[in-house]
Amino acid sequence: MRDKRVPMRELSPEERVKSFAEVALGYSAEEAMLEAKRCLQCRDKPCVTGCPVGIDIPAFVQAIREGEFERAIAVIRESNYLPGITGRVCPQERQCEAKCRLGRRYEPLAIGALERFAADWERARGVRKPAKAESTGRRVAVVGSGPAGLTVAAYLAERGHGVTIFEALHEPGGVLAYGIPEFRLPREVLNAEVEYVRSLGVEIETNVLVGATYDIDELFELGYSAVFLGTGAGLPRFLGIPGENLNGIYSGNEFLFRINLMKAYLFPEYDTPVKVGERAVVIGAGNVAMDAARCAARLGAEVQVLYRRSEAEMPARREEVRHAREEGISFRFLTQPVAFLGESRVHAVRCLRCELGEADESGRRSPVPVAGSEFEVEADTVVIAIGQSPNPIIAMKHPEIETTPRGTIVVDEHGRTSREGVFAGGDITTGQATVIAAMGAGKRAAKAMHEYLMEL
Amino acid sequence: MRSVIVHKEELAPGYKLFVIRSPQVAKKIQPGQFVMVRVHEKGERIPMTVADFEREAGTITMVVHEVGKTSRMLAGLEVGDEILDLLGPLGKPSEIRYYGSVVGVCRQGTAGALYSILRALKQAGNRVTVIMGAKSREYIIFEERMRGFCDEVVVATDDGSAGMKGYAVAALREYLKKNRVDYILAIGPTKMMKTVGRIAKEHGIRATASLGAIMLDGTGMCGACRVTVAGSTKFACVDGPEFDATEVDFDELQRRQEFFREEERLSFELYEEGT
Numbered sequence: 001m002r003d004k005r006v007p008m009r010e011l012s013p014e015e016r017v018k019s020f021a022e023v024a025l026g027y028s029a030e031e032a033m034l035e036a037k038r039c040l041q042c043r044d045k046p047c048v049t050g051c052p053v054g055i056d057i058p059a060f061v062q063a064i065r066e067g068e069f070e071r072a073i074a075v076i077r078e079s080n081y082l083p084g085i086t087g088r089v090c091p092q093e094r095q096c097e098a099k100c101r102l103g104r105r106y107e108p109l110a111i112g113a114l115e116r117f118a119a120d121w122e123r124a125r126g127v128r129k130p131a132k133a134e135s136t137g138r139r140v141a142v143v144g145s146g147p148a149g150l151t152v153a154a155y156l157a158e159r160g161h162g163v164t165i166f167e168a169l170h171e172p173g174g175v176l177a178y179g180i181p182e183f184r185l186p187r188e189v190l191n192a193e194v195e196y197v198r199s200l201g202v203e204i205e206t207n208v209l210v211g212a213t214y215d216i217d218e219l220f221e222l223g224y225s226a227v228f229l230g231t232g233a234g235l236p237r238f239l240g241i242p243g244e245n246l247n248g249i250y251s252g253n254e255f256l257f258r259i260n261l262m263k264a265y266l267f268p269e270y271d272t273p274v275k276v277g278e279r280a281v282v283i284g285a286g287n288v289a290m291d292a293a294r295c296a297a298r299l300g301a302e303v304q305v306l307y308r309r310s311e312a313e314m315p316a317r318r319e320e321v322r323h324a325r326e327e328g329i330s331f332r333f334l335t336q337p338v339a340f341l342g343e344s345r346v347h348a349v350r351c352l353r354c355e356l357g358e359a360d361e362s363g364r365r366s367p368v369p370v371a372g373s374e375f376e377v378e379a380d381t382v383v384i385a386i387g388q389s390p391n392p393i394i395a396m397k398h399p400e401i402e403t404t405p406r407g408t409i410v411v412d413e414h415g416r417t418s419r420e421g422v423f424a425g426g427d428i429t430t431g432q433a434t435v436i437a438a439m440g441a442g443k444r445a446a447k448a449m450h451e452y453l454m455e456l
Numbered sequence: 457m458r459s460v461i462v463h464k465e466e467l468a469p470g471y472k473l474f475v476i477r478s479p480q481v482a483k484k485i486q487p488g489q490f491v492m493v494r495v496h497e498k499g500e501r502i503p504m505t506v507a508d509f510e511r512e513a514g515t516i517t518m519v520v521h522e523v524g525k526t527s528r529m530l531a532g533l534e535v536g537d538e539i540l541d542l543l544g545p546l547g548k549p550s551e552i553r554y555y556g557s558v559v560g561v562c563r564q565g566t567a568g569a570l571y572s573i574l575r576a577l578k579q580a581g582n583r584v585t586v587i588m589g590a591k592s593r594e595y596i597i598f599e600e601r602m603r604g605f606c607d608e609v610v611v612a613t614d615d616g617s618a619g620m621k622g623y624a625v626a627a628l629r630e631y632l633k634k635n636r637v638d639y640i641l642a643i644g645p646t647k648m649m650k651t652v653g654r655i656a657k658e659h660g661i662r663a664t665a666s667l668g669a670i671m672l673d674g675t676g677m678c679g680a681c682r683v684t685v686a687g688s689t690k691f692a693c694v695d696g697p698e699f700d701a702t703e704v705d706f707d708e709l710q711r712r713q714e715f716f717r718e719e720e721r722l723s724f725e726l727y728e729e730g731t
């Protein structure tokens with residue numbers, strides 16, 4: 001029984017390509033307790049070193065094993081404000097589970113699934129309202145409501161500071177709201193976690209673009225003593241090849257924004273449209289590409305993913321790639337698009353075949369296009385998901401906040417920027433990374449902010 | 457932040473003026489900038505130019521042309537109603553400086569979008585002329601306001617019911633025969649702006665067009681609004697909405713504007729049936 005993990009039930013591929021319902025169904029209490037039994041309760045807790053927010057994994061797993069679910073979630077909440085989210089979207093195979101000792105001989109413990117179980121169990125019972133700390137009388141502005149911003153807000157609110165989150169979009173959540181589709185992260189889960197943060201006393205003001213609606217000086221004038229920038233990496237990259245502005249070609253962000261935030265998959269009940277033709281091509285192989293491909297499949301297209309490297313280099317979560325394959329999505333590796341063809345709407349992508357060459361700065365072997373290997377892939381819809389850059393609006397307005405040539409905001413190990421009282425963390429400081437890395441950065445910055453505020 | 461309608465006025469059939477209390481946007485907005493609005497829980501985000509603003513009163517003014525579901529729903533709001541979501545100010549402000557002799561070209565409702573820009577250009581010492589085109593007399597809007605500060609107001613209607621008979625671009629050609637012009641600013645239908653760009657190029661005059669690209673977030677996150685200017689891709693919402701009218705690929709813009717036509721029609725029909 002120790003070698004294999006308890007499998008999680010999933011919707012069948014046939015069922016799920018017809019809807020945006022969640023694919024992974026979670027553990028029952030029995031399944032969770034059974035899986036928790038596999039844990040070796042290692043004294044030195046190697047798994048914890050793999051978790052960017054340092055959850056006491058053996059402790060919560062032990063609680064689940066004993067059926068003490070209340071205790072399990074309490075342990076998790078000590079270090080993680082968004083467990084229902086991380087349990088679903090963390091690339092566990094590269095984090096906590098990669099360090100799990102069981103993994104040396106067997107399948108590593110299903111830590112993410114257990115975390116999700118505890119969070120779902122709590123949500124089903126109604127999350128209890130946390131006790132409010134005594135007010136310190138100090139106020140903090142958090143810019144951006146993604147995982148980094150939510151974590152900072154919750155941490156500081158718990159310590160009695162007045163926190164307001166300013167969010168440019170009309171809904172909070174950052175990528176969790178506009179990027180990750182419902183079939184991976186139901187909005188009910190996101191909303192409950194955002195509600196939890198609100199229940200700590202955090203105010204969320206939507207429709208505020210800092211750098212435009214307010215600048216940072218105004219935030220200080222309004223009485224905020226410190227500012228956290230968690231504005232993410234939301235600027236879409238394009239390939240810069242001919243035909244890229246043809247109709248039917250979307251950035252990953254546009255495509256997912258329409259479908260997830262604006263609910264275009266429910267058009268015309270919702271007003272925002274999206275057009276997904278018969279043949280969709282998705283360029284890239286990260287999480288954004290997998291999400292776009294799986295959305296396109298659900299909207300009825302035949303989907304192909306084009307990636308210039310080989311299968312082994314795909315950056316997406318492993319589970320996502322497996323799910324995409326099961327849903328009928330095909331992959332073409334070592335393929336580099338060089339032009340889009342069409343009159344008004346795109347009808348094909350011209351590509352070159354690649355070979356793997358020397359290792360590049362990322363340590364991966366870089367693709368080298370083969371001269372004369374041109375071929376065309378038919379497509380009436382293309383989604384370009386080759387990565388995103390940091391949002392530049394605040395840096396443009398505030399040159400005193402130092403940035404790197406890549407556009408990320410420069411911070412020290414405590415999340416301090418070059419401007420006094422201004423902190424930053426998450427994708428805006430690292431470039432696109434992960435939900436849990438953004439939360440980890442948020443937590444480090446929040447600790448430093450707390451000290452800063454208490455010394456004022 | 458709450459945005460509440462404090463005044464409403466019908467300017468012409470299908471054109472409504474709104475004054476909205478939104479103090480922080482009113483404090484920061486500059487001529488040429490726009491806001492994104494959403495009017496109901498299942499609604500889309502659409503851009504609207506701020507035609508005017510009063511910083512003291514904390515209000516902004518916009519002119520809404522009813523062309524589809526969202527603009528019609530917006531136009532149906534009344535004094536006291538709140539606009540569900542309003543984000544701004546967005547886009548780059550219009551470049552206000554001394555050019556010399558300036559001509560603004562618009563058609564019907566887009567006179568609103570041109571208004572505060574021209575007024576600021578007047579304050580910067582320019583000689584300002586506005587050429588206002590419309591289907592017929594009743595669609596000439598903002599004329600009184602324009603006369604309040606413009607050195608010259610030229611009216612052109614398709615049917616000749618007011619001013620000269622013909623399009624605004626024809627009036628511009630006429631005007632250029634008799635006057636020296638240093639700067640042209642066009643806001644209106646894409647075809648009109650394309651022609652203005654061509655005329656400006658022929659005459660070697662500097663010209664700007666404010667582009668109505670389809671927008672989604674309005675903050676640079678999606679690229680839905682991309683346009684080609686002088687051969688390179690720009691995002692209309694953050695790099696614009698104003699660009700050199702002699703360098704914009706207007707045919708591409710037109711194609712992109714029409715991409716969702718079927719869906720827009722369906723959405724509008726269902727809405728009209730339901731109300």
Ligand SMILES: Cc1cc2nc3c(=O)[nH]c(=O)nc-3n(C[C@H](O)[C@H](O)[C@H](O)COP(=O)(O)OP(=O)(O)OC[C@H]3O[C@@H](n4cnc5c(N)ncnc54)[C@H](O)[C@@H]3O)c2cc1C
Binds near residue numbers: 233291
């Ligand atoms: C489609 C997609 C799928 C992903 N899947 C996964 C996954 O499965 N697992 C995983 O771990 N990671 C995944 N990631 C990456 C992960 O989502 C990000 O690393 C994480 O969300 C970063 O968090 P953040 O708080 O730094 O920024 P974001 O989540 O990007 O949030 C930033 C917020 O700030 C707002 N904002 C920006 N500028 C301003 C401003 N000037 N004023 C006010 N508000 C502003 C934005 O609107 C946004 O809401 C995915 C990313 C994408 C795009």
Ligand SMILES: Cc1cc2nc3c(=O)[nH]c(=O)nc-3n(C[C@H](O)[C@H](O)[C@H](O)COP(=O)(O)OP(=O)(O)OC[C@H]3O[C@@H](n4cnc5c(N)ncnc54)[C@H](O)[C@@H]3O)c2cc1C
Binds near residue numbers: 490503519524
């Ligand atoms: C920078 C900018 C400023 C604008 N200012 C004004 C203004 O001051 N007053 C005004 O009446 N209109 C303005 N518009 C145009 C206005 O945004 C569209 O008329 C509106 O989005 C139409 O939405 P709808 O649902 O009513 O019509 P739909 O039936 O959805 O569309 C009708 C037409 O409007 C355009 N359109 C549709 N959706 C969008 C969108 N999301 N973004 C941009 N264009 C779209 C398309 O070309 C479409 O063919 C502006 C557009 C831009 C880009």
Ligand code: SF4
Binds near residue numbers: 054
């Ligand atoms: S938060 Fe993520 S990395 Fe940490 S224990 Fe949970 S699943 Fe693992």
Ligand code: SF4
Binds near residue numbers: 045
């Ligand atoms: S490393 Fe694995 S087995 Fe050991 S305590 Fe952590 S989860 Fe349990």
Ligand code: FES
Binds near residue numbers: 675682
């Ligand atoms: S509207 Fe999204 S980038 Fe311009």
